[in-house]
Amino acid sequence: MDIPRLHSRSLGVLFLLPFFAYGIGxxxxxxxxxxxxxxxxxxxxxxLFVGGALLLLLxxxxxxxxxxxxxxxxxxxxxxxxxAYVCTRVMEALTLIVGVVFLLCILQLGESAQGQTPPxxxxxxxxxxxxxxxxxxxxMIILGAGSVVFCLSLYRSRLLPAVLPLVGAVGYGLxxxxxxxxxFGLPWGVLFAGPGGLFELFLxxxxxxxxxxxxxxxxxx
Numbered sequence: 001m002d003i004p005r006l007h008s009r010s011l012g013v014l015f016l017l018p019f020f021a022y023g024i025g026x027x028x029x030x031x032x033x034x035x036x037x038x039x040x041x042x043x044x045x046x047x048l049f050v051g052g053a054l055l056l057l058l059x060x061x062x063x064x065x066x067x068x069x070x071x072x073x074x075x076x077x078x079x080x081x082x083x084a085y086v087c088t089r090v091m092e093a094l095t096l097i098v099g100v101v102f103l104l105c106i107l108q109l110g111e112s113a114q115g116q117t118p119p120x121x122x123x124x125x126x127x128x129x130x131x132x133x134x135x136x137x138x139x140m141i142i143l144g145a146g147s148v149v150f151c152l153s154l155y156r157s158r159l160l161p162a163v164l165p166l167v168g169a170v171g172y173g174l175x176x177x178x179x180x181x182x183x184f185g186l187p188w189g190v191l192f193a194g195p196g197g198l199f200e201l202f203l204x205x206x207x208x209x210x211x212x213x214x215x216x217x218x219x220x221x
Contacts, residue, residue: 003073003159008211014066015204019197021059028052029103033129042110049107056100060093063143073212074153081153088146092139099135102128137179137189144176144196159212164203171196 029052032045042049067089074082106128109121151169154160178192 002214003212005211007069008207011066011069012204012207014062014069015200015207018059018062019201021055021062025052025055025059028055033106042107046107053100053103056103057097060096063089064093070150073159074150077153077157081149084146085150088142088150091146092143095135095139095142099132099139102131102135134183137182140179140189140193141176144172144174144179147172158215160206164199164206167195168199168203171199
């Protein structure tokens with residue numbers, strides 16, 4: 001299998017861009033949503049809030065792009081795995097979009113606060129924030145669980161150094177586990193997400209700099 005360098009570099013860029021889109025978007029949104037009692041102040045920072053939400057939506061488009069570009073590569077090994085990985089990325093994106101919808105509902109709460117934040121709006125703020133939290137954790141469970149088989153397929157294909165997809169499989173497994181623990185109230189998600197995040201950063205850089213190996217069908221079998 002000979003994968004064009006442009007294809008490899010495009011995939012590398014798509015692995016790196018979500019970190020910036022989601023990281024900056026989250027920073028902008030959280031800079032506005034500091035305390036529920038200050039909900040009425042959200043409308044004064046609408047531009048920052050909407051800009052952050054748009055970056056979060058861009059992240060969802062980028063992760064779908066990863067699944068689409070990997071489809072023809074994975075299809076050479078298994079059509080089922082290729083389809084499953086695209087579905088994984090689409091489900092991840094849709095779940096994250098649900099989280100953004102919860103955030104935009106908070107913006108509407110701020111507009112209805114009219115200079116003050118009654119207790120019922122504070123309660124709604126907390127519920128919507130929790131909804132965004134749950135959507136993110138569910139998205140990470142989907143991504144982690146669905147990407148383990150993806151990494152094992154890459155390992156068997158010999159398109160990358162063997163250690164890289166194996167580290168990815170472990171990292172994604174830990175990512176899913178960390179998200180499950182978060183849902184049970186154990187704040188270990190960030191710690192468990194580290195290996196998977198580092199794998200995606202390293203994979204993105206590798207694909208940009210080195211690309212995939214050229215593998216003959218007999219070696220890939």
